[in-house]
Amino acid sequence: xxxxxxxxxEDDLYRQKRKKRMEKTGMTLEEMLExxxxxxxxxxxxxxxxEKQLVRRVVDLISLQRKAGKAVAGYEKVKGWLQMxxxxxxxxxxxxxxxxxxxxxxxxxxxxxxxxxxxxxxLAFGRQTVIHGALASGGLTSRVVEEAQRLKGVRINxxxxxHPKG
Numbered sequence: 544x545x546x547x548x549x550x551x552x553e554d555d556l557y558r559q560k561r562k563k564r565m566e567k568t569g570m571t572l573e574e575m576l577e578x579x580x581x582x583x584x585x586x587x588x589x590x591x592x593x594e595k596q597l598v599r600r601v602v603d604l605i606s607l608q609r610k611a612g613k614a615v616a617g618y619e620k621v622k623g624w625l626q627m628x629x630x631x632x633x634x635x636x637x638x639x640x641x642x643x644x645x646x647x648x649x650x651x652x653x654x655x656x657x658x659x660x661x662x663x664x665x666l667a668f669g670r671q672t673v674i675h676g677a678l679a680s681g682g683l684t685s686r687v688v689e690e691a692q693r694l695k696g697v698r699i700n701x702x703x704x705x706h707p708k709g
Contacts, residue, residue, distance in 0.1 A: 597694040604687045605667035613679040616668040621675040630677035636661035639674035
């Protein structure tokens with residue numbers, strides 16, 4: 544198939560680059576593979592740290608909104624805010640049940656955050672776990688949305704912790 548041919552072509556190009564580099568540097572294949580493994584490990588560790596810091600920032604911002612009275616947690620409270628049109632942002636844990644999450648809709652012209660775990664949301668709301676949360680407009684809500692979008696980008700592109708695998 545065309546896909547297999549492209550894979551073989553990419554593999555061949557990679558081997559040619561590796562061979563040129565080995566000739567240029569005098570490194571053995573084992574040394575080169577070891578160096579590549581170290582670089583890959585360092586990149587993964589850096590991405591994990593970036594993800595961890597973004598989670599902390601989003602959790603801290605949600606927590607500040609909660610303390611300012613601009614965030615609620617729990618199905619009934621969130622449902623009430625949505626019905627009263629107080630919510631600008633609906634937040635639902637990525638690891639919450641689909642059935643429970645499907646009963647709440649994103650506010651009209653609002654935002655949805657669905658890539659934090661129940662444990663991470665729990666930290667923001669001072670509980671063990673939280674599945675449903677909402678943010679009112681104003682305060683730091685726009686910052687929460689911006690930072691959460693950054694986190695989403697990291698989790699989707701890197702397969703981070705808050706993104707279900709499989």
